[in-house]
Structure formats: C-alpha cells, structure tokens
Amino acid sequence: MSSLQNVPCPFCGLGCDDLMLHARGAAFTVVSGACPRSLAGFARAFDKPDARVRGQPASTASALAEAVTVLGGARQPIFTGLATDVAGVRSVLALARQCDGMLDHLHGAGGLQGVLALQSSGGMTTTLAEVRNRADLVILVGSSGEDVAPRFRERVLSHPRHEHAGTSPRRVFVLGPQGLPADADSDPAVEWRHLACTAADLPYAVGALRCLVDGRSLDPRAGENLPMDGLGALAARIPEASYGAIVWGGELIPGGHGDLLLEAIQTLLQDLNAESRWGGLAIGGGEGGATMEEACTWNTGYAGRIRFRSGEAIYEPRLLDAARMLERGEADCMVWVGGLEGDHSPPAPDVPSIVLAPPDVPLGREPEVYLPVGIPGIDHSGTGVRCDHVVSLPLRQLRKDGPPPASQMLDRINEGLGGRGVSAC
Amino acid sequence: MLTLLKAGRVYDPVQGIDGEVRDIWFRDGRIVAEPGSGTVADETVDVSGSIVMAGGIDLHSHVGGGKVNIARTLLPPALRAEVEERLRGPVPTAWETGYEYARMGYTACFEPALLPVNARLAHQEMADIPMMDKGGYAMLGNDDYLLGLLAAGTDQARVNDYVAWMLRATRCLAIKVVNPGGISAFKFNQRRMDVDESHPHYGVTPRQILVALSRAVHELGVPKPLHVHASNLGVPGNMNTTLETMAAVEGLPVHITHIQFHSYGTEGDRGFSSGAAPIAEFVNANSNVSVDVGQVMFGQTCTISADTMMQYLGHPYGSPKRWLCADLECEAGCGVVPFKYRDQSFVNALQWSVGLELFLGVNDPWRIVLTTDHPNGASFTSYPHLIRLLMDRSFRNERLDTLHPEARAASHLASMNREYSLYEIAIVTRAGPARLLGLEDRGNLAPGAAADIAVYTPREDWELTFRDATLMFKDGRLVVRDGQVVDLTWGSTHWRQTDYDAGIERLLDDHFQRHYSMNVANYPVRDEDIEGDGRGRLVAHACRRQN
Known part of the structure; x- marks a missing residue:
C-alpha cells in the first residue's frame, strides 16, 4: 500500500500539513494527523463525471458553450461559493470583471468581519506558531477551538511552548456557549475554564471584561446574564500573562454585527499592548475563505463583496450578500465556484445558475449548467492560505484523471465571452 | 524581430555613455551589437532628441507580502480616492503597481522584506504585477x-x-x-x-x-x-x-x-x-x-x-x-x-x-x-x-x-x-x-543585456519628462507608448542560487517539528507556485562563493 507523507490538508483554516495518507483505490485513508474533516474529505472519490446541461449529460465543450450563453445573457450575475485556490480566485476575478459580476464568498459577512474591524480600528494580531510557542494565556471567544478547527487544541493549545516561555500549563478561557472538551479536567497541558454566556451576550461579556481590565465600575445589572466571577478571574490573570492571545472562529454573532464585537476585541488588544504583549488570531478562514481574501485584496484592493462596473471594483460589504440577493431576485444569474465547499451546498435560486463543484456535492436543484471540478489538494495542485493569512500550503495533486481545476473551466468561459483570461483589476 | 532605436541620446553609465547620440539594436528580447552595414531592421523607431536609458530598477519597494494587503485593507481604494488627487497609490493593487511603474519607464521592482514563511504567497502576489521583473x-x-x-x-x-x-x-x-x-x-x-x-x-x-x-x-x-x-x-x-x-x-x-x-x-x-x-x-x-x-x-x-x-x-x-x-x-x-x-x-x-x-x-x-x-x-x-x-x-x-x-x-x-x-x-x-x-544583464544597454529600455521626451521640467515614458520596452516588447500601457507582459522572478551542506535540513527538520506550525518539507516555494499560472518565469542566478 502506498503511503503519502506530510500531506497538506485543504479543508479548514488550520492548514495542517502533517497528514499521512494511504491510497485506497482513488480515495485516501488518513492514518496519521486525522480529524473528522480530513477523514471525510480525503475519503471522497468520484466516478468519471460528465458535465450536464439542464440535467442532461453533455460534453465539456457544449457545457462551457452553454455557460457562456447563460452568463452572456445575465446583467447582474453573482459569483458565490468561491471555495477555491489562488489560481481559482485569479480566474473568477477575471471572469467577474469581464461580465460586470458581483462576488461574495460562501462565508459572506462572517468571513469579512475581520476585515471590517480592521477598516474601523486596525488591531494587533498573531499567528499559530506564535500562540503555540509563546502564549501562556489564551481567551477563546465564541469558539472552543475544536468546533472551528478540529486539531487546534492538539496542534496549538496542548503543544509545549518554546523553552523560553515556561512549562506551566497554558491557561485557556472559553467565553461563549461552547462547552469545554470532555477531558478538559484531566488535561496536563492546559488549565481550562469555561465562561458560559450566549452568543448574543458575547459583546456584553467582552465589554464587561474591558471594564474590569480598565478598573472601571460596572452597573451590576449589566452583568446579570454574564459569568462575572469568571470574567473577574480572567481579568486578574491578564496582567500576569507574559504573552496573551484572543482567538475567535467564524461568524461571531450569527446574522449580527460580528465586526463590531471584533472591533471591541481588537481595540482591547491594542491597548493591552501598552503594558504587555498580546495578539488576536482568527481560526476560521476555511472553505478557501482566507485564500479568497488574500488574492482578492492584492488584485482589487478589497477582500471580497465587490461588484465590477466597467472594470472598476466597487466595495459593498454590507449590501452584497449572495444568499439575500438571490432570495430577493437582485441577481439574475448565479455562478457557484467550488472545490473546497466541504459540507456547504450551492443555493438553489430561481435564476439561471452555473455550478462548478466536485461531483459529490449535493445540489438543491439541477442547474442550467453543471461542470465537474476537482478538489484542490487532491485532484490538482495549487495554493491555499491558512487562517492567519501568513502561511500558505503547497497543495498537491494526489491522484490523476480527476475533474479539472475550477480555474481552467472559468478561464474557458471567460475566453468564450471574449475575455483575455487575465484579470487587469 | 530586429528593432532599431535610432539616434537617441543614450545614458548608459555601465558603458560610460553620457548622452551621446547612439543607435540601440535589439532582437528576441536582448540588446545586440550594431549589425554590419547593409542589415536592415525589421522595425526602426526614430527617437532622435529623446533620452534613452535602461528600464528603471527599484531595489526597495513594498510590493508583495501580507503586510501590503493589510495596508490595502486599512486604506482601501475608496478612501484613497478621497485623499489623493489621482488613484495612484499610496498602496496600489498588484495590477496598478505594474502599470504605474511601467508608465514611468521602470521595468523591475524588488520586495525588500519578504517573510520567509510567507514566501510562496508573496511571490504569487508579485506574479500578478504585470510588466515588472521582481524578486x-x-x-x-x-x-x-x-x-x-x-x-x-x-x-x-x-x-x-x-x-x-x-x-x-x-x-x-x-x-x-x-x-x-x-x-x-x-x-x-x-x-x-x-x-x-x-x-x-x-x-x-x-x-x-x-x-x-x-x-x-x-x-x-x-x-x-x-x-x-x-x-x-x-x-x-x-x-x-x-x-x-x-x-x-x-x-x-x-x-x-x-x-x-x-x-x-x-x-x-x-x-x-x-x-x-x-x-x-x-x-x-x-x-x-x-x-x-x-x-x-x-x-x-x-x-x-x-x-x-x-x-x-x-x-x-x-x-x-x-x-x-x-x-x-x-x-x-x-x-x-x-x-x-x-x-x-x-x-x-x-x-x-x-x-x-x-x-x-x-x-x-x-x-x-x-x-x-x-x-x-x-x-x-x-x-x-x-x-x-x-x-x-x-x-x-x-x-x-x-x-x-x-x-x-x-x-x-x-x-x-x-x-x-x-x-x-x-x-x-x-x-x-x-x-x-548583481544583475549584470539589467540596468544597462550593452549587447547581451535584456532589452528593457525606457525612452523619455524632454519637456518643460524634469518631473514632466520622467512622469510618462514616451516608449518602454520590456524584454524587447513595446508595452508603453506616451505614458499609456499598450500591451501586457509578465516579467521574471530573479533569485540567487547557492548550495549548502544537506545536514542543515536535518537540523531544521528537528526545529520545525518542535516550533513551527508547518512541516519543513512543505516550506520551500515550488517552481510551479510562481510559474504555474503562466505569469512570468523564474531566473536563477549563481553566487560567487568566496571560499
């Protein structure tokens, strides 16, 4: 049985690259470095898939021709999913520019909350290796870590710190509705503490913590639903930390203004650094979210949620919500660009749609055009960006004869529309 | 194709040429010696009265890497438009970077603060800078x-x-x-x-x-x-x-x-x-x-x-x-x-x-x-x-x-x-x-050098003269005319190759296992990371080892 070493995993923002895989037919078993997401992801294998036009098997060429017709007839197409690699982002930007399209990653506002907070206040940030080697105090906000990135605990929190950072157990506070790991009490590497509150109360809890840290008085009524004892204990630990980190996951407040909460966290971090060292770290960024933000920013100046008009990118971070626009008929065509969408399925809108996705992605309704594409890091090589936006993974092609990369299909649609195949954003 | 830039005032300090009227010939992206009499150029461009120099080289310009994206995010173009008369800078996109350098007659820019662990991504960002050589x-x-x-x-x-x-x-x-x-x-x-x-x-x-x-x-x-x-x-x-x-x-x-x-x-x-x-x-x-x-x-x-x-x-x-x-x-x-x-x-x-x-x-x-x-x-x-x-x-x-x-x-x-x-x-x-x-074939117009050439027309003042190149050739290809980009091309990524004792890899493997959040095997940039999308190529330059 052939085994593959040090395989990078494309499925979440943590970007583990220490996987050992065994090939099992066209699929792979993760024998070392596994987590539920990688086990499921690498086990996927496809029969030779056909493209489809309105549900009928079609040659790739005729499906591409139909995609050109559908997209060419649209006035307000929206590109979503966007769960792809750097090459895929380059290609989708070029195509969206060619047809005056709109773009919104499947994580939408939740994905952009970090960007919006930076555009308001800036921040202080850190990365996985810094937290692993230095942080003796970690505050997880709205996440237990594992719920967003299954191996965060193993790879970061439980890992010994650098010799200069001491050997005492790492203190980890989890603020939010998420419970602690089942074996938290017997964890020799981490001293866990849960500060329970609802997701909706997270902004109030962070505000209360800020008051406690600053030594300001707090109206007792404001703390009624908050774990004030725990927050007090946390506030007492903060000045003792030699290096602290605040960590959060994906969308902090479902359907709410996670960016405002994040701004409160970032300004707290900025101020804590007047006396000691702190950094913030997002561990979301999966499904190609961080990749999209990076490549889109260097190409257009914006991390996402843009529309193109006459070649110019227009930034509409609050308005440009793919799910809502498709629901309300504010877009007249949907293009789903997948490969790394994982458990997320394309919306099933009433407007003509073109879906580029691996063959096993469930579709709510049959799109006008379906083009099978491969999974970056399995079916083709590429680059994926990790949650900290600093490290990128050299995704590998692990098997042959799979569906093509999304970038190739997008470039061919673009050629059909008369585009140059490059994005002069 | 053999091109002749005829009778420009050439400034090439590498050859000691200080404003003399010279012809510059180039073919297949390289400057060539003046061919023997009787050779006719496929294309002749009369640049008499104009200033001819090698393409400009910026050896310190932050054009790639995560920090540049953070700057773009903090000062997005919509805000830049408010504070700048023109949408030129202060933190342009990769595309604008290439276009704006090119129109000034520059043909290379170098990112001076590349975080090693960020190298793959920084190179991919720079690969989206058109026209320019980079490193x-x-x-x-x-x-x-x-x-x-x-x-x-x-x-x-x-x-x-x-x-x-x-x-x-x-x-x-x-x-x-x-x-x-x-x-x-x-x-x-x-x-x-x-x-x-x-x-x-x-x-x-x-x-x-x-x-x-x-x-x-x-x-x-x-x-x-x-x-x-x-x-x-x-x-x-x-x-x-x-x-x-x-x-x-x-x-x-x-x-x-x-x-x-x-x-x-x-x-x-x-x-x-x-x-x-x-x-x-x-x-x-x-x-x-x-x-x-x-x-x-x-x-x-x-x-x-x-x-x-x-x-x-x-x-x-x-x-x-x-x-x-x-x-x-x-x-x-x-x-x-x-x-x-x-x-x-x-x-x-x-x-x-x-x-x-x-x-x-x-x-x-x-x-x-x-x-x-x-x-x-x-x-x-x-x-x-x-x-x-x-x-x-x-x-x-x-x-x-x-x-x-x-x-x-x-x-x-x-x-x-x-x-x-x-x-x-x-x-x-x-x-x-x-x-x-140490780029011997750049920054000069001697035979053998790359045909990276900027032509400027003297105007009322030097700022206007150097604002817009009249012509700019990148590797022999005309990409700018009268300050406007007229063609799209991709430059090369220059890097410096040398050897080392393989023992260092074992030591680094141990260090990475203990302290890095990635594996040493996945750290190096692959050639395909830079060349894969067909945007430019890698050029390895040898070191001149002292011992």
Whole structure:
C-alpha cells in the first residue's frame, strides 16, 4: 500500500500539513494527523463525471458553450461559493470583471468581519506558531477551538511552548456557549475554564471584561446574564500573562454585527499592548475563505463583496450578500465556484445558475449548467492560505484523471465571452 | 524581430555613455551589437532628441507580502480616492503597481522584506504585477532559529548553510535584516534595542547578528550586500545607532536602507535635527557601504514595516487612526500605520530635507539609490517629482521656502548647490541598483543585456519628462507608448542560487517539528507556485562563493 507523507490538508483554516495518507483505490485513508474533516474529505472519490446541461449529460465543450450563453445573457450575475485556490480566485476575478459580476464568498459577512474591524480600528494580531510557542494565556471567544478547527487544541493549545516561555500549563478561557472538551479536567497541558454566556451576550461579556481590565465600575445589572466571577478571574490573570492571545472562529454573532464585537476585541488588544504583549488570531478562514481574501485584496484592493462596473471594483460589504440577493431576485444569474465547499451546498435560486463543484456535492436543484471540478489538494495542485493569512500550503495533486481545476473551466468561459483570461483589476 | 532605436541620446553609465547620440539594436528580447552595414531592421523607431536609458530598477519597494494587503485593507481604494488627487497609490493593487511603474519607464521592482514563511504567497502576489521583473529579500535575524544558533555560539559555516537554504527555500535574491533582534525582543515585551544591547532571552546583540549575516552573505557570494534596516528607526538621535551599524560589519559590504529614517540628531529647541552630514561623510569615507534614501514626500501614505517594535511605538502619530501590528510565526513581524506627512509639520519638513541632504551629500552615485521606501516615505509614483528636486536646484529651493519655517532654518539644504545630471539619474535609478543586485544583464544597454529600455521626451521640467515614458520596452516588447500601457507582459522572478551542506535540513527538520506550525518539507516555494499560472518565469542566478 502506498503511503503519502506530510500531506497538506485543504479543508479548514488550520492548514495542517502533517497528514499521512494511504491510497485506497482513488480515495485516501488518513492514518496519521486525522480529524473528522480530513477523514471525510480525503475519503471522497468520484466516478468519471460528465458535465450536464439542464440535467442532461453533455460534453465539456457544449457545457462551457452553454455557460457562456447563460452568463452572456445575465446583467447582474453573482459569483458565490468561491471555495477555491489562488489560481481559482485569479480566474473568477477575471471572469467577474469581464461580465460586470458581483462576488461574495460562501462565508459572506462572517468571513469579512475581520476585515471590517480592521477598516474601523486596525488591531494587533498573531499567528499559530506564535500562540503555540509563546502564549501562556489564551481567551477563546465564541469558539472552543475544536468546533472551528478540529486539531487546534492538539496542534496549538496542548503543544509545549518554546523553552523560553515556561512549562506551566497554558491557561485557556472559553467565553461563549461552547462547552469545554470532555477531558478538559484531566488535561496536563492546559488549565481550562469555561465562561458560559450566549452568543448574543458575547459583546456584553467582552465589554464587561474591558471594564474590569480598565478598573472601571460596572452597573451590576449589566452583568446579570454574564459569568462575572469568571470574567473577574480572567481579568486578574491578564496582567500576569507574559504573552496573551484572543482567538475567535467564524461568524461571531450569527446574522449580527460580528465586526463590531471584533472591533471591541481588537481595540482591547491594542491597548493591552501598552503594558504587555498580546495578539488576536482568527481560526476560521476555511472553505478557501482566507485564500479568497488574500488574492482578492492584492488584485482589487478589497477582500471580497465587490461588484465590477466597467472594470472598476466597487466595495459593498454590507449590501452584497449572495444568499439575500438571490432570495430577493437582485441577481439574475448565479455562478457557484467550488472545490473546497466541504459540507456547504450551492443555493438553489430561481435564476439561471452555473455550478462548478466536485461531483459529490449535493445540489438543491439541477442547474442550467453543471461542470465537474476537482478538489484542490487532491485532484490538482495549487495554493491555499491558512487562517492567519501568513502561511500558505503547497497543495498537491494526489491522484490523476480527476475533474479539472475550477480555474481552467472559468478561464474557458471567460475566453468564450471574449475575455483575455487575465484579470487587469 | 530586429528593432532599431535610432539616434537617441543614450545614458548608459555601465558603458560610460553620457548622452551621446547612439543607435540601440535589439532582437528576441536582448540588446545586440550594431549589425554590419547593409542589415536592415525589421522595425526602426526614430527617437532622435529623446533620452534613452535602461528600464528603471527599484531595489526597495513594498510590493508583495501580507503586510501590503493589510495596508490595502486599512486604506482601501475608496478612501484613497478621497485623499489623493489621482488613484495612484499610496498602496496600489498588484495590477496598478505594474502599470504605474511601467508608465514611468521602470521595468523591475524588488520586495525588500519578504517573510520567509510567507514566501510562496508573496511571490504569487508579485506574479500578478504585470510588466515588472521582481524578486524578494528574505528577512532573517529575528527568527528564533538564527538567534538560537548565535546564542549557542554556533560556527559561521552553519549560519551560512542556513542562509543558503533560506535563499533557495524562499526563492529570494538577497538577505535582509530588520531592526536586528529587535522584532523578536518586542515579543518578549522589550520596547527599544540599540546596537550593543542584549536580546532579553538569547543574549545576542544586534551587532552580533549584523556580523553573522553580513559574513554569511559575503562568504556565500551573494552579490547584493546584506540589506539592513537599522535599529531605532525614526528616533531622534538615531544617527549614532546608524553610524555604529555601518561600522559593525567590520568593512564587509553592507547596504543601509531608507537611511533618511535613520539620520536624525537631537540638536535644537525641539530636540530633532538633521544628521545627514555625518552620515554622508561616513558613507563617502567607507566604500563598503551603500544606501538607499527612503525620501519623504508630503501627503497621505501608509507605513509598512516588519519593525513591529518601532511601528508600535510610532502608532500614536498615525493618520487616519487605524493601525495593525502583528507577530509572525517566530520569524519576524509587521506593523502597518497609515501616515500623513505635512509640509507645515516641523518634523515632516525636516525629514524631507534630510533625505535630500543625503542625496546631495553622498558623492558616489553608485552607492546611493533613489527610493521612497514605497509606500513608507511616499508612493513610488512620486519618483518623477523627486528626480526634479535632485536635478533642479531653484525648484528645490522654491519648495524649501514653502515648508515649516523652523525646519527650513534647521536645514542645510539651501546651501547645497549640487544638481544631479541625467547621467547620475541613470546611475541612481538603474545602473547602480542593478550593480548592487548583481544583475549584470539589467540596468544597462550593452549587447547581451535584456532589452528593457525606457525612452523619455524632454519637456518643460524634469518631473514632466520622467512622469510618462514616451516608449518602454520590456524584454524587447513595446508595452508603453506616451505614458499609456499598450500591451501586457509578465516579467521574471530573479533569485540567487547557492548550495549548502544537506545536514542543515536535518537540523531544521528537528526545529520545525518542535516550533513551527508547518512541516519543513512543505516550506520551500515550488517552481510551479510562481510559474504555474503562466505569469512570468523564474531566473536563477549563481553566487560567487568566496571560499
């Protein structure tokens, strides 16, 4: 049985690259470095898939021709999913520019909350290796870590710190509705503490913590639903930390203004650094979210949620919500660009749609055009960006004869529309 | 195809050509010798009366890497449009970067602060800069691995192996050190660090780091001298630190970058004065030292630096008030602080003056390079204005007269009569940086060189002349006409190749297992990461090993 070493995993923002895989037919078993997401992801294998036009098997060429017709007839197409690699982002930007399209990653506002907070206040940030080697105090906000990135605990929190950072157990506070790991009490590497509150109360809890840290008085009524004892204990630990980190996951407040909460966290971090060292770290960024933000920013100046008009990118971070626009008929065509969408399925809108996705992605309704594409890091090589936006993974092609990369299909649609195949954003 | 650029006034300092009327021939992307009589060019372009130079080369410009994206995010284009008359800078997209350099007749720009662990992504970002050749300088000297080696007293040979491995893994052209040891010290909550101060954990000093890295670069035969962003950036009185930094390398080649930000004294009522004269004097007396200036221009920009220690210290002066500092993967950091330089600010006006005093005070143009440390002092799009300030003394003095009066009084600038010649401009914008980088086929127009050629038409003033190239050829292809991009092409990524003892990989494997969040096997940049999308190619240059 052939085994593959040090395989990078494309499925979440943590970007583990220490996987050992065994090939099992066209699929792979993760024998070392596994987590539920990688086990499921690498086990996927496809029969030779056909493209489809309105549900009928079609040659790739005729499906591409139909995609050109559908997209060419649209006035307000929206590109979503966007769960792809750097090459895929380059290609989708070029195509969206060619047809005056709109773009919104499947994580939408939740994905952009970090960007919006930076555009308001800036921040202080850190990365996985810094937290692993230095942080003796970690505050997880709205996440237990594992719920967003299954191996965060193993790879970061439980890992010994650098010799200069001491050997005492790492203190980890989890603020939010998420419970602690089942074996938290017997964890020799981490001293866990849960500060329970609802997701909706997270902004109030962070505000209360800020008051406690600053030594300001707090109206007792404001703390009624908050774990004030725990927050007090946390506030007492903060000045003792030699290096602290605040960590959060994906969308902090479902359907709410996670960016405002994040701004409160970032300004707290900025101020804590007047006396000691702190950094913030997002561990979301999966499904190609961080990749999209990076490549889109260097190409257009914006991390996402843009529309193109006459070649110019227009930034509409609050308005440009793919799910809502498709629901309300504010877009007249949907293009789903997948490969790394994982458990997320394309919306099933009433407007003509073109879906580029691996063959096993469930579709709510049959799109006008379906083009099978491969999974970056399995079916083709590429680059994926990790949650900290600093490290990128050299995704590998692990098997042959799979569906093509999304970038190739997008470039061919673009050629059909008369585009140059490059994005002069 | 054989092309003839006929009868231009050629400025090619590498060949010693100073404005003589010459024909330039090129074929298949390369300059060729004038063919024998009777040979007819496939295309002849009459450039009589025009200035012909090699394509411009910017050896210090922040054009790639995560910090640039942070700057774009903090100052998005919509805001830039409010603060800038034109949508040129301060932090353009990759595409705008290529277009704006090209229209000024530049054909290469180099990212001087490439975080090694970010190399793959930085190269992919730079791969989206059209028209330009590019490359990066790998940042070392704040990474736990090197600091650990130095703390353990490891011999120089192993340091050299590590540096050589890094050059290959990151596909970089040179090595840079930023605030030696200081970025790491900041992670231990140390807020300042001078040349002989010890690191709070490793115990090593910036001086030791400078010596080890400059020796490594020299002994490995990397032509580009160690690129040094000295300690104490922006601090009044830092000229002494800079003098000590230049002396610390004990005569080995060293390049002090954006030296304007490191040339401040403490004289005067405000405790802030120009240290340009003693700095220039030192540079003039020590031929192992080269510098680039990092000229300040007035207006909105965004400062981008790996120097988290000093960027954090400076954030209260930022404008608008949103800024970010980051600790990065036990290798270095970055700090991004938007900044507006004001001509009625004493400090900013004096910074402007200090930069120009350095340009005029350093005698050997081969050892001083024209930069604004884009976008830190100003956008690179201000180069035509800067060239006019250097070439036109009366214009310079008129501008000086409008600045903060105390800054004017504190400046020696009015007494400096020097005006740069076109020949000197060709040195500080092309021939000099190419020589420092060791790129023999760039920055000149000799047969065999790349056909990267800029043609300028003399206009009312030098700023207008250099604003828009009349013609620009990249590798022989016409990409700019009358300041407009007329064709799209992709440049090359230059990197410096050398060998190393494979034993270093075993040591690094162990270090990565214990301290990195990725595997050493997945760290190096693959060729396909840069060339995969068909945008440009890698060009490996050999080292000239000394031992």
